[in-house]
Amino acid sequence: xxxxxxxxxxxxxxxxxxxxxxxxxxxxxxxxxxxxxxxxxxxxxxxxxxxxxxxxxxxxxxxxxxxxxxxxxxxxxxxxxxxxxxxxxxxxxxxxxxxxxxxxxxxxxxxxxxxxxxxxxxxxxxxxxxxxxxxxxxxxxxxxxxxxxxxxxxxxxxxxxxxxxxxxxxxxxxxxxxxxxxxxxxxxxxxxxxxxxxxxxxxxxxxxxxxxxxxxxxxxxxxxxxxxxxxxxxxxxxxxxxxxxxxxxxxxxxxxxxxxxxxxxxxxxxxxxxxxxxxxxxxxxxxxxxxxxxxxxxxxxxxxxxxxxxxxxxxxxxxxxxxxxxxxxx
Amino acid sequence: xxxxxxxxxxxxxxxxxxxxxxxxxxxxxxxxxxxxxxxxxxxxxxxxxxxxxxxxxxxxxxxxxxxxxxxxxxxxxxxxxxxxxxxxxxxxxxxxxxxxxxxxxxxxxxxxxxxxxxxxxxxxxxxxxxxxxxxxxxxxxxxxxxxxxxxxxxxxxxxxxxxxxxxxxxxxxxxxxxxxxxxxxxxxxxxxxxxxxxxxxxxxxxxxxxxxxxxxxxxxxxxxxxxxxxxxxxxxxxxxxxxxxxxxxxxxxxxxxxxxxxxxxxxxxxxxxxxxxxxxxxxxxxxxxxxxxxxxxxxxxxxxxxxxxxxxxxxxxxxxxxxxxxxxxxxxxxxxxxxxxxxxxxxxxxxxxxxxxxxxxxxxxxxxxxxxxxxxxxxxxxxxxxxxxxxxxxxxxxxxxxxxxxxxxxxxxxxxxxxxxxxxxxxxxxxxxxxxxxxxxxxxxxxxxxxxxxxxxxxxxxxxxxxxxxxxxxxxxxxxxxxxxxxxxxxxxxxxxxxxxxxxxxxxxxxxxxxxxxxxxxxxxxx
Numbered sequence: 001x002x003x004x005x006x007x008x009x010x011x012x013x014x015x016x017x018x019x020x021x022x023x024x025x026x027x028x029x030x031x032x033x034x035x036x037x038x039x040x041x042x043x044x045x046x047x048x049x050x051x052x053x054x055x056x057x058x059x060x061x062x063x064x065x066x067x068x069x070x071x072x073x074x075x076x077x078x079x080x081x082x083x084x085x086x087x088x089x090x091x092x093x094x095x096x097x098x099x100x101x102x103x104x105x106x107x108x109x110x111x112x113x114x115x116x117x118x119x120x121x122x123x124x125x126x127x128x129x130x131x132x133x134x135x136x137x138x139x140x141x142x143x144x145x146x147x148x149x150x151x152x153x154x155x156x157x158x159x160x161x162x163x164x165x166x167x168x169x170x171x172x173x174x175x176x177x178x179x180x181x182x183x184x185x186x187x188x189x190x191x192x193x194x195x196x197x198x199x200x201x202x203x204x205x206x207x208x209x210x211x212x213x214x215x216x217x218x219x220x221x222x223x224x225x226x227x228x229x230x231x232x233x234x235x236x237x238x239x240x241x242x243x244x245x246x247x248x249x250x251x252x253x254x255x256x257x258x259x260x261x262x263x264x265x266x267x268x269x270x271x272x273x274x275x276x277x278x279x280x281x282x283x284x285x286x287x288x289x290x291x292x293x294x295x296x297x298x299x300x301x302x303x304x305x306x307x308x309x310x311x312x313x314x315x316x317x318x319x320x321x322x323x324x325x326x327x328x329x330x
Numbered sequence: 331x332x333x334x335x336x337x338x339x340x341x342x343x344x345x346x347x348x349x350x351x352x353x354x355x356x357x358x359x360x361x362x363x364x365x366x367x368x369x370x371x372x373x374x375x376x377x378x379x380x381x382x383x384x385x386x387x388x389x390x391x392x393x394x395x396x397x398x399x400x401x402x403x404x405x406x407x408x409x410x411x412x413x414x415x416x417x418x419x420x421x422x423x424x425x426x427x428x429x430x431x432x433x434x435x436x437x438x439x440x441x442x443x444x445x446x447x448x449x450x451x452x453x454x455x456x457x458x459x460x461x462x463x464x465x466x467x468x469x470x471x472x473x474x475x476x477x478x479x480x481x482x483x484x485x486x487x488x489x490x491x492x493x494x495x496x497x498x499x500x501x502x503x504x505x506x507x508x509x510x511x512x513x514x515x516x517x518x519x520x521x522x523x524x525x526x527x528x529x530x531x532x533x534x535x536x537x538x539x540x541x542x543x544x545x546x547x548x549x550x551x552x553x554x555x556x557x558x559x560x561x562x563x564x565x566x567x568x569x570x571x572x573x574x575x576x577x578x579x580x581x582x583x584x585x586x587x588x589x590x591x592x593x594x595x596x597x598x599x600x601x602x603x604x605x606x607x608x609x610x611x612x613x614x615x616x617x618x619x620x621x622x623x624x625x626x627x628x629x630x631x632x633x634x635x636x637x638x639x640x641x642x643x644x645x646x647x648x649x650x651x652x653x654x655x656x657x658x659x660x661x662x663x664x665x666x667x668x669x670x671x672x673x674x675x676x677x678x679x680x681x682x683x684x685x686x687x688x689x690x691x692x693x694x695x696x697x698x699x700x701x702x703x704x705x706x707x708x709x710x711x712x713x714x715x716x717x718x719x720x721x722x723x724x725x726x727x728x729x730x731x732x733x734x735x736x737x738x739x740x741x742x743x744x745x746x747x748x749x750x751x752x753x754x755x756x757x758x759x760x761x762x763x764x765x766x767x768x769x770x771x772x773x774x775x776x777x778x779x780x781x782x783x784x785x786x787x788x789x790x791x792x793x794x795x796x797x798x799x800x801x802x803x804x805x806x807x808x809x810x811x812x813x814x815x816x817x818x819x820x821x822x823x824x825x826x827x828x829x830x831x832x833x834x835x836x837x838x839x840x841x842x843x844x845x846x847x848x849x850x851x852x853x854x855x856x857x
Binding site for chain 2: 044046047049050053081082083084089092093148151152155156159162163164165166169266267268269271275276278279281282284
């Protein structure tokens with residue numbers, strides 16, 4: 001178990017180092033911040049001076065070394081544009097993104113699982129076929145198009161929901177939440193649905209496939225033979241056995257959602273990390289871009305590692321395999 | 331029981347009665363902007379938009395009126411004591427938002443901060459040498475040499491409160507290089523018509539009217555709620571659904587849609603920014619089938635490029651009929667412009683082909699054309715249109731289209747043959763800006779944007795003379811003459827002044843839209 005743990009952690013560290021290198025390379029290859037930071041009237045001497053002050057004249061290795069060491073301490077420098085600490089900037093916006101992702105995840109489970117169960121047990125019915133068809137749309141429609149469609153329908157035409165922003169928020173220490181105010185909850189609906197739509201279809205299809213599989217197994221037939229009512233068979237026996245992969249996938253997808261919230265955030269002017277990143281790209285605010293990349297990857301890698309470790313704890317086969325691998329030095 | 335109810339009801343009536351008139355006066359303008367301001371510190375980032383928003387909070391010694399004339403603001407009057415020394419009489423009785431009185435010390439401290447060597451805005455005050463206090467309400471500013479545009483520069487130098495800066499340890503500018511972050515980044519204390527009430531970056535910044543403003547307010551707004559909405563489609567939707575009252579960036583493709591709504595007015599005009607193509611005139615071409623020399627140095631070739639452009643088609647198709655075609659390098663509002671500059675060479679495809687043949691290129695030649703996908707208004711569209719027109723004349727343009735961040739370094743290094751280019755002459759609002767920054771040959775502080783080596787000795791001489799001439803009656807004709815040389819030599823191909831569009835709901839009754847594209851909401855009346 002220990003060997004497995006160490007191996008996993010080393011893996012994670014390796015991935016993070018690679019990401020750090022990529023993030024660092026942005027500094028070398030994306031545009032020239034000096035051009036964008038100074039205004040039209042600045043002279044050549046002022047431009048050169050700024051280049052030296054930003055440390056853009058030092059050797060690549062030295063720059064990378066300092067970058068990694070600083071990143072480990074959470075020091076990503078100062079934003080070229082806002083002149084604020086990048087880490088603070090990102091941490092300030094994390095609650096908005098995280099809240100959106102939580103809502104999306106909740107929606108995907110609350111809607112995806114019942115639909116999945118339904119389309120598995122009534123798979124020949126018209127409704128199930130229709131759900132299957134709509135789910136293809138959900139997978140293939142890009143979320144920005146969907147977001148705009150929602151805005152047109154619910155904000156412009158019906159005027160039920162706000163088109164942008166987070167509404168009023170309440171601060172709980174450094175955390176801010178929109179869940180405690182009416183306008184904050186209204187503002188969560190459209191972006192939450194937009195972000196979760198892909199997720200809903202994913203969960204639904206997963207549950208459906210797993211359910212179909214489980215319904216064919218011996219113990220379900222046995223349950224039927226015992227004369228258990230349908231709903232008990234479907235929900236107490238079959239569904240429970242399907243949930244393990246659903247939980248794993250949902251856990252892994254949280255990282256994905258945080259990363260892809262970027263599109264939804266831009267469409268709805270949601271003041272989260274993704275919006276910050278998009279604006280940083282427009283202004284070639286390299287410290288923010290690099291830090292975003294590293295922090296999102298860190299969340300991703302951490303979630304992945306945690307899921308792997310839980311799996312090892314839960315599933316004895318995996319544990320066995322890992323131990324054997326460790327002992328025999330495969 | 332019923333008496334209790336009556337009491338409660340009458341109390342409620344009394345409450346609404348007192349609250350009623352106050353609410354009626356409380357006009358809130360919800361402003362949906364295209365992007366967030368960089369910071370609350372006007373000295374932190376030299377960006378026109380940020381400065382224009384912060385002008386509601388901070389003020390300079392002088393300011394522009396709605397029709398871009400300079401008028402007194404924190405300075406009441408001024409005189410030139412000698413060609414290099416300006417004396418400013420400061421307005422008395424002006425208070426900062428925190429209640430401190432505005433004096434000469436504040437001006438000196440602000441000038442020291444903005445001209446500090448780490449200040450990103452240092453370049454906005456290029457001629458500054460020193461300043462001193464004569465008495466509490468008089469300051470003198472000394473410049474490097476005779477310099478006619480000090481007032482223009484000072485419109486963008488906002489005045490901070492010295493005591494406030496010292497108390498909050500923010501007397502030096504913020505500096506991203508050294509990681510110096512300042513109190514002024516998140517807090518503000520100016521003299522302007524609006525006070526920053528609250529700020530949540532990327533979400534909402536609230537400005538409340540300043541009841542103690544020194545000037546007689548011409549607006550009746552009690553609050554401005556400023557929200558950036560980056561996505562154009564969302565901004566239009568918010569406008570249509572009434573969630574915002576005003577936007578200073580209405581997307582051109584959505585103007586008909588906005589105008590069709592009965593509650594929305596579209597305010598559309600042309601910007602100061604003039605758009606043109608510029609040539610790389612160095613010895614060899616950057617990327618071409620002509621290896622030994624540079625055909626662009628031949629005036630006939632440049633004229634052929636010019637005549638091959640069907641500007642009406644560009645205007646109608648690429649610019650959706652919203653741009654103003656021009657033959658001049660500066661907009662009509664810019665001192666230095668003359669109507670004679672505005673005349674264009676006609677569209678003449680055969681003439682263009684003949685000129686190319688005369689110059690020795692009957693089959694044209696290939697060249698690299700550098701355009702930016704996120705720079706000027708509809709730049710992608712007009713670059714593609716013009717590239718197609720040049721192909722029709724027998725030329726072989728290689729269009730390179732990429733975001734500004736990627737193209738800018740190549741442009742600066744001269745790695746192009748033809749570029750699209752735009753110059754607004756801001757913040758100076760004077761042709762000297764384009765002359766010294768773009769047209770002047772490179773030397774010292776001049777010609778920073780002379781990327782293609784298009785300088786000429788005769789233009790340089792005129793520019794240098796205009797740079798030290800204090801008498802506008804002599805200075806402006808010198809600038810016009812220099813611009814005429816560039817025009818007659820076809821050093822550039824002017825296209826148009828680009829369109830700008832704002833949109834406002836019917837609740838806004840008057841709004842001043844100047845061609846510098848800066849909202850001045852202290853001149854806005856709401857119903």
